[in-house]
Amino acid sequence: MRDEVILLIEQCLNGLQFGLLLFLLAAGLTLVFGIMDLVNLAHGSFYMLGAYFAATFAALTGSFVLGGVLALAATLVVGMAAELIAIRKLYGRDHLDHVLGTFGLILFFNELVRLVWGPAGMNLPLPPYLGGAIEILPGVYYPAYRIAVIAAALMIALLLYLVVMRTRVGMLIRAGASNREMVGALGINVQLLYTFVFGAGAALAGLAGLIQAPILTAHIGMGENILIVALVVIIIGGVGSIRGAFMAAIFVGIVDTVGRAFLPDLFRLVMTPAAASTLAPALSSMLIYVVMAIVLVVRPQGLFPVDGK
Amino acid sequence: MNKTLVAAGALLAGLSLPAVAQQRSIKIGFVSTFSGPPAVIGADMRNSFELALDHLGRTMGGLPIEVIYEDDQQKPEVGKQKTEKLILSDHVDFIVGYIWSNVLLASLKPAIDSKTILISANAGPSQIAGELCSPYFFSTSWQNDQTPAAVGLFMNQKGVKNTYLIGPNYAAGKDMMVGVKATFKGKIVGEEYTRWPDQLDFSAELSKVRAAKPDAAFAFYPGAAGVQFLNQYVQAGLKGQVPLYTAFTIDETTLPRQGENAIGIPGAQQWVNDLPNDANRKFVADYKAKYKASPSFYGAQTYDAALLVNSAVVAVKGDVARKADMIKTMEKADFASVRGSYRYGNNHFPIQNFYLQDVVKGPDGTVVLKTVATVVKDDQDVFHDKCAMK
Numbered sequence: 001m002r003d004e005v006i007l008l009i010e011q012c013l014n015g016l017q018f019g020l021l022l023f024l025l026a027a028g029l030t031l032v033f034g035i036m037d038l039v040n041l042a043h044g045s046f047y048m049l050g051a052y053f054a055a056t057f058a059a060l061t062g063s064f065v066l067g068g069v070l071a072l073a074a075t076l077v078v079g080m081a082a083e084l085i086a087i088r089k090l091y092g093r094d095h096l097d098h099v100l101g102t103f104g105l106i107l108f109f110n111e112l113v114r115l116v117w118g119p120a121g122m123n124l125p126l127p128p129y130l131g132g133a134i135e136i137l138p139g140v141y142y143p144a145y146r147i148a149v150i151a152a153a154l155m156i157a158l159l160l161y162l163v164v165m166r167t168r169v170g171m172l173i174r175a176g177a178s179n180r181e182m183v184g185a186l187g188i189n190v191q192l193l194y195t196f197v198f199g200a201g202a203a204l205a206g207l208a209g210l211i212q213a214p215i216l217t218a219h220i221g222m223g224e225n226i227l228i229v230a231l232v233v234i235i236i237g238g239v240g241s242i243r244g245a246f247m248a249a250i251f252v253g254i255v256d257t258v259g260r261a262f263l264p265d266l267f268r269l270v271m272t273p274a275a276a277s278t279l280a281p282a283l284s285s286m287l288i289y290v291v292m293a294i295v296l297v298v299r300p301q302g303l304f305p306v307d308g309k
Numbered sequence: 310m311n312k313t314l315v316a317a318g319a320l321l322a323g324l325s326l327p328a329v330a331q332q333r334s335i336k337i338g339f340v341s342t343f344s345g346p347p348a349v350i351g352a353d354m355r356n357s358f359e360l361a362l363d364h365l366g367r368t369m370g371g372l373p374i375e376v377i378y379e380d381d382q383q384k385p386e387v388g389k390q391k392t393e394k395l396i397l398s399d400h401v402d403f404i405v406g407y408i409w410s411n412v413l414l415a416s417l418k419p420a421i422d423s424k425t426i427l428i429s430a431n432a433g434p435s436q437i438a439g440e441l442c443s444p445y446f447f448s449t450s451w452q453n454d455q456t457p458a459a460v461g462l463f464m465n466q467k468g469v470k471n472t473y474l475i476g477p478n479y480a481a482g483k484d485m486m487v488g489v490k491a492t493f494k495g496k497i498v499g500e501e502y503t504r505w506p507d508q509l510d511f512s513a514e515l516s517k518v519r520a521a522k523p524d525a526a527f528a529f530y531p532g533a534a535g536v537q538f539l540n541q542y543v544q545a546g547l548k549g550q551v552p553l554y555t556a557f558t559i560d561e562t563t564l565p566r567q568g569e570n571a572i573g574i575p576g577a578q579q580w581v582n583d584l585p586n587d588a589n590r591k592f593v594a595d596y597k598a599k600y601k602a603s604p605s606f607y608g609a610q611t612y613d614a615a616l617l618v619n620s621a622v623v624a625v626k627g628d629v630a631r632k633a634d635m636i637k638t639m640e641k642a643d644f645a646s647v648r649g650s651y652r653y654g655n656n657h658f659p660i661q662n663f664y665l666q667d668v669v670k671g672p673d674g675t676v677v678l679k680t681v682a683t684v685v686k687d688d689q690d691v692f693h694d695k696c697a698m699k
Contacts, residue, residue, distance in 0.1 A: 003520055006520060007516060007517065007520040010516040010519075010520070011513055011516055014512040014513050014516060017512070018510065018512070119344075119346075119348040119349060119352070120346075120349045120562075120565075120566070121346055121349075121533055121536075121566065122566070123536065123540070123566040123568070125568075126544065131543070131544065132543075132544070132546045133544070133545055133546025133547075141519065141545075141546055143512075143541075143544040143545050143546065144544075145544055146512070146544075214540065214544075215510060215537070215540060215541060215544070216509045216510065216537050216540075217533065217536050217537055217540065217566060219346045219533055220345060220346065221345050221346070222509075225507040257512070257513045258513075260503075260513045260514075261513040261514075261516070261517060264501070264502075273500070277500060277502055280502075281478045281502045281503065281504055282478075285504045285508075
């Protein structure tokens with residue numbers, strides 16, 4: 001196969017993998033925002049906790065998979081506890097209070113992690129069968145772990161779709177996203193629903209974090225930068241919409257990765273290498289925000305808005 | 310009533326007392342990163358500085374030492390603000406520290422304008438070695454381009470014909486690439502600058518490295534980013550395919566988390582933990598005893614910075630107002646540096662040796678850095694001609 005084609009395939013896979021990861025984060029964020037009308041900046045903290053839990057449990061149990069499962073359960077518990085103790089007090093107040101309250105939680109969790117695990121961060125080593133690169137097509141090598149991430153994330157997305165579209169809980173979630181007051185008026189235990197949704201959102205973020213841990217290492221503050229991108233995703237996708245989050249996450253993932261990969265070369269065709277190497281990284285890091293701005297102008301409600309809003 | 314007045318008077322008198330009675334001390338401001346992932350580097354620098362003060366008996370020229378540590382959060386604007394605070398409200402005699410070139414560039418002017426002697430214990434941007442050079446600035450590290458230039462020389466020795474460069478998009482990242490290009494005789498087949506410091510996933514760039522099929526790759530990723538970069542390089546299966554050469558990517562602050570991934574990956578450095586001189590043996594042994602960890606080059610440079618300050622203070626017998634005399638003493642670099650002796654160039658950057666370091670398994674099974682060879686002797690940066698100081 002020609003080198004350019006191989007590179008393009010690889011870059012699309014890179015974009016897909018990043019996009020799916022963003023989806024896991026954005027799904028929880030958009031559910032919490034859509035259903036509970038809560039702006040949760042601390043979402044990134046659960047992403048960080050997922051990574052730390054996974055690194056810790058994997059080291060304790062000696063198993064990568066078991067460590068991941070335990071980490072997922074632990075983030076779910078922490079998420080539900082956070083809802084019961086802190087988040088619950090914020091419902092019914094305005095968005096600025098949410099921002100302040102959950103920003104405080106970010107500081108709390110960052111400091112907590114520093115106290116428990118220290119400032120250095122943690123590595124989550126991969127098991128040998130995931131550690132190297134495999135030949136996925138003739139001549140196309142790709143990290144085995146990233147392939148596993150793509151497969152696992154697609155499965156989670158499918159599972160999430162089935163839960164949301166085919167189960168009673170999913171029906172309540174969709175109803176909550178469309179009209180919160182009506183769900184409560186129909187005698188649904190909204191408090192319980194909120195605790196569940198918040199915990200599930202936290203677990204999804206934790207899953208994204210534990211998936212990233214072998215690639216990025218677990219470190220303090222890892223959730224903050226990626227949360228900004230996840231917010232971009234839910235704005236593009238439409239607040240409260242899982243389908244929108246999925247489409248927008250894949251789109252943002254590919255735009256960001258492919259832009260980063262090919263813009264510098266494109267620029268070098270028309271300007272000096274020095275100018276291109278200054279301008280291209282700057283522009284490629286702005287690319288997704290440009291896309292968001294265009295979406296906000298053309299379709300302020302997002303590309304896949306929830307019906308009835 | 311009178312009693313209250315007397316008490317108030319006594320209180321007020323008490324307020325003004327300490328200023329008169331207080332013994333003079335040497336005040337040193339210390340700016341580094343103490344939060345976020347780079348806090349590991351900041352801690353190594355602080356530990357080494359404190360160890361140096363221990364070795365000095367916590368006095369300089371007979372005066373007690375007071376150190377004020379400030380966190381720059383790896384942000385240029387915060388670094389500048391902290392530097393200004395140290396000068397204007399703490400009235401420090403010296404400022405030491407600075408990991409990041411962009412932070413140092415932002416913080417330099419307030420120090421120079423106030424004629425406060427600033428010693429960079431790490432960052433060495435090309436601008437300060439050249440047109441921005443100042444009598445009040447000293448480096449106990451290197452100019453950014455020197456280390457990668459030494460790596461470039463080593464790549465020539467290994468017969469590398471073409472290479473792919475990758476590093477972060479900020480002041481030091483650019484200096485590093487210029488440094489390699491200055492000495493590397495082969496072809497540069499590609500050059501990538503990644504967003505800094507928030508981009509930690511290098512999948513797109515590593516795919517391009519693989520597609521370019523170079524003889525070798527050169528990377529500069531300081532601090533925690535070095536762990537992430539190396540992890541991903543190995544996961545992509547590139548370690549076996551494209552030999553990696555590095556500058557400031559593998560050190561004692563990152564090695565515990567890089568582990569086996571780092572074995573056999575060479576780099577250049579002006580200091581390695583096993584350099585055979587007495588000052589270094591004492592530094593490394595005492596550091597290990599006190600902190601139960603190994604010092605990195607960041608720490609070694611900071612240790613030297615403390616000794617450099619001490620040499621100046623001792624020369625003027627504690628009269629730190631005699632700045633010109635202190636600068637003259639510092640220019641001699643007359644102290645037992647842990648890297649072995651070195652000289653200062655006209656721009657106050659060291660003229661020194663650079664060593665090839667390799668990562669090997671130590672006798673106890675842990676992964677350690679080891680000196681392999683001297684790549685270049687008495688190396689001076691290429692920007693000193695642009696410095697107006699003679």
